[in-house]
Amino acid sequence: MANNPTQAKLTLIEQLKLQVGHISNRIEEEGKAVFGEANVLSTDEITDLSVQFLELMVTLLDTENPLDSHQPAFRALKTFFGNISQQIVARGGRMEDFVRYMQFLQRCFIESLGQDEQVAPEDMRAILLLLSSVFNELLLAVFQTYLEEKERTIEAQQRELRETSTPITEIWDGVLTLPIIGTLDSSRTLLIIEALLNRIAQERASAVVMDVTGVHTVDSQVSHHMIQMVRAIQLMGATAILTGIRPEIARAMTSLNIDLGNVTTRATLSDGLKEAFRLLGVHVSRAA
Amino acid sequence: MNVGGIHLTRVGGGAMLAEPSRALDLSDTGPVLEGLLAELQAHKAERLYYDLADVPVIDRLHHAWLESLARACRAINVRMICIHMQPTAAFGLATFLEAKPSYDTALDMEGR
Numbered sequence A: 001m002a003n004n005p006t007q008a009k010l011t012l013i014e015q016l017k018l019q020v021g022h023i024s025n026r027i028e029e030e031g032k033a034v035f036g037e038a039n040v041l042s043t044d045e046i047t048d049l050s051v052q053f054l055e056l057m058v059t060l061l062d063t064e065n066p067l068d069s070h071q072p073a074f075r076a077l078k079t080f081f082g083n084i085s086q087q088i089v090a091r092g093g094r095m096e097d098f099v100r101y102m103q104f105l106q107r108c109f110i111e112s113l114g115q116d117e118q119v120a121p122e123d124m125r126a127i128l129l130l131l132s133s134v135f136n137e138l139l140l141a142v143f144q145t146y147l148e149e150k151e152r153t154i155e156a157q158q159r160e161l162r163e164t165s166t167p168i169t170e171i172w173d174g175v176l177t178l179p180i181i182g183t184l185d186s187s188r189t190l191l192i193i194e195a196l197l198n199r200i201a202q203e204r205a206s207a208v209v210m211d212v213t214g215v216h217t218v219d220s221q222v223s224h225h226m227i228q229m230v231r232a233i234q235l236m237g238a239t240a241i242l243t244g245i246r247p248e249i250a251r252a253m254t255s256l257n258i259d260l261g262n263v264t265t266r267a268t269l270s271d272g273l274k275e276a277f278r279l280l281g282v283h284v285s286r287a288a
Numbered sequence B: 001m002n003v004g005g006i007h008l009t010r011v012g013g014g015a016m017l018a019e020p021s022r023a024l025d026l027s028d029t030g031p032v033l034e035g036l037l038a039e040l041q042a043h044k045a046e047r048l049y050y051d052l053a054d055v056p057v058i059d060r061l062h063h064a065w066l067e068s069l070a071r072a073c074r075a076i077n078v079r080m081i082c083i084h085m086q087p088t089a090a091f092g093l094a095t096f097l098e099a100k101p102s103y104d105t106a107l108d109m110e111g112r
Helices: A005-018 A020-036 A043-061 A072-090 A095-114 A121-165 A186-203 A220-235 A247-255 A269-280 B030-042 B060-075 B087-096
Strands: A169-172 A175-181 A207-214 A239-243 A264-266 B006-012 B015-020 B047-051 B079-083 B104-106
Touching: A005 A020, A005 A043, A005 A095, A005 A121, A020 A043, A020 A095, A043 A072, A072 A095, A072 A121, A095 A121, A169 A269, A175 A186, A175 A269, A186 A220, A186 B087, A207 A220, A207 A269, A220 A239, A220 B087, A239 A269, A264 A269, B006 B030, B015 B030, B030 B060, B047 B060, B060 B079, B060 B087
Parallel strands: A175 A207, A207 A239, A239 A264, B015 B047, B047 B079, B079 B104
Antiparallel strands: A169 A175, B006 B015
């Protein structure tokens, strides 16, 4: 008779050991059906998964308090599931399938216990409680890993988007162009300034043409960022040329008392490039 | 020649190059300023290139020193040009600078 958690886990380990072959076969079959058919995991990987899972589970149940999520055995099991879920998501598998698979693992244990008439109902209750607690923790850990992975992906995509949305190009020896499209917020401006100043130092650029044709709205903060950007370029010893300021942006900047007196401005990117060439003493003409 | 932690070199064409070292004490720049101006006058300099290649950050104290040196240079008809400003220094300076500084800036001595 086992009506306490310690006895419950002993009974569970005993049952697991007795039925390990049966449980292992079932979870392997289910694994093949769920992940094998979708080519998310290979047959070998599914077999490894089943063996490792059972080993880690027995190790966890063998510890003094299997529900202590800080102990190494629990962390190992969490890491194991975390890695598998990461692998499945990375290979295009569905998280939902993995969660269902984990529920199947739990059901497998419970069903195997139900087949044994030696297990008393009160033992069964304690075992069920233990199993559901352990699996709930594991599901939470998997969910956490999934969220972290998603966040990392979103961050990487945002970073890539930011980088591609501010393409700094050396259009001529010593002339950089930077078309700015979209909204200029503080974090994006900092990224642009950092990238731009480094490129000026790297290319020894004398002129930077910043085209803001793609900027549709401007507020005091954005104007401040633009002035800051121009000032930093000038401090590096290069000339900043601002082009493509739309009438509504010019109007907004005037009403915001933004002084562009120290900034060279031109109507279009083409005019800006001509000005940059003029500063460098470069003359571009049609071939006769 | 060395003036209070700043190495001064004649570079020809009426220009001198100032290269500050870590020995420059920004809390007591009075004597350094006088020494530099005396050298500039003695060599009949028209331009002073102040090399910022080894200055990764320009804080308000450092900026105040550059400002006072530039204004003092202007008083003796010498144009001060800061060269080789590092991206980190330019970025930091742009965040607190409210007006155009008294010194000019250039990428290098060729004025590129």
